[in-house]
Amino acid sequence: MPDITHVLTTNRSQIRQQIRQRRQQLSTLQQQQAGHDLVRQFSQHIQVQAAQHIAIYLHNDGELDTQAVIDWCWQQGKQVYIPILHPFSHKQLLFTRLTATTPLVKNKYGISEPRLNVTNVIPYLELDLVCSPLVAFDLAGNRLGMGGGYYDRTFSQHQFVRNGQQPPYVLGLAHDCQQHANLPIAPWDMPIKEIITPSRTLQFS
Ligand SMILES: Nc1nc2c(c(=O)[nH]1)N(C=O)[C@@H](CNc1ccc(C(=O)N[C@@H](CCC(=O)O)C(=O)O)cc1)CN2
Numbered sequence: 263m264p265d266i267t268h269v270l271t272t273n274r275s276q277i278r279q280q281i282r283q284r285r286q287q288l289s290t291l292q293q294q295q296a297g298h299d300l301v302r303q304f305s306q307h308i309q310v311q312a313a314q315h316i317a318i319y320l321h322n323d324g325e326l327d328t329q330a331v332i333d334w335c336w337q338q339g340k341q342v343y344i345p346i347l348h349p350f351s352h353k354q355l356l357f358t359r360l361t362a363t364t365p366l367v368k369n370k371y372g373i374s375e376p377r378l379n380v381t382n383v384i385p386y387l388e389l390d391l392v393c394s395p396l397v398a399f400d401l402a403g404n405r406l407g408m409g410g411g412y413y414d415r416t417f418s419q420h421q422f423v424r425n426g427q428q429p430p431y432v433l434g435l436a437h438d439c440q441q442h443a444n445l446p447i448a449p450w451d452m453p454i455k456e457i458i459t460p461s462r463t464l465q466f467s
């Protein structure tokens with residue numbers, strides 16, 4: 263009998279591969295349109311409107327293009343933060359401020375991130391909203407990421423109110439084509455409350 267953990271891992275990585283391919287095949291025009299439509303969904307969202315410190319990501323690998331949303335945030339006077347790979351804590355993220363003049367470097371996965379400057383790092387609990395990237399989502403709020411466990415670790419470390427500080431509101435951003443009928447769930451997966459796509463906002467209880 264195959265070991266259940268092995269089956270789960272193989273299955274998850276096949277889904278990842280299939281959906282990553284699907285989003286990589288979107289044309290530049292489709293990506294631009296998606297990014298533009300996302301602003302409409304995003305700007306109408308109550309939690310977004312109330313948020314001052316917003317973590318988002320710099321798109322890569324066919325992910326939903328966030329540049330128009332970032333520009334909208336700046337126009338609204340909101341502060342934008344991007345995840346960077348922690349320089350020495352294994353598979354941990356730091357969130358650092360992004361402005362129009364922030365120097366960017368490529369991380370080991372080839373993803374652009376702000377060059378580490380400790381004065382620009384925000385403690386996770388000071389974020390109001392976290393817009394997480396993802397590879398696949400289902401209609402129960404399960405998400406599958408790139409396979410590093412970076413976001414799951416971040417969410418699980420900060421899921422409870424501590425010293426009266428509320429954890430940030432977490433939502434996922436994805437193309438509609440990243441929906442998958444039934445994701446195989448691992449014990450460490452942290453479901454999210456909401457996914458925003460260019461065409462709709464999905465809320466899960
Ligand atoms: N734009 C963006 N920035 C991000 C993330 C993200 O998903 N999107 N991350 C979110 O965590 C972190 C980077 N995490 C990553 C984790 C793994 C791989 C990666 O390349 N993995 C393997 C495939 C693994 C598999 O299929 O099992 C690869 O492609 O070779 C890339 C990024 C931080 N920054």
Ligand SMILES: Nc1ncnc2c1ncn2[C@@H]1O[C@H](COP(=O)(O)OP(=O)(O)OP(=O)(O)O)[C@@H](O)[C@H]1O
Nearest residue numbers: 405406407408409410411412413414415418448450
């Ligand atoms: N809270 C956690 N603590 C320790 N290890 C974890 C945690 N969450 C995930 N991991 C480990 O990280 C690895 C990758 O997890 P998984 O495949 O769920 O990542 P993912 O959801 O694709 O990535 P991400 O969360 O960055 O989007 C797994 O081996 C898992 O054991």
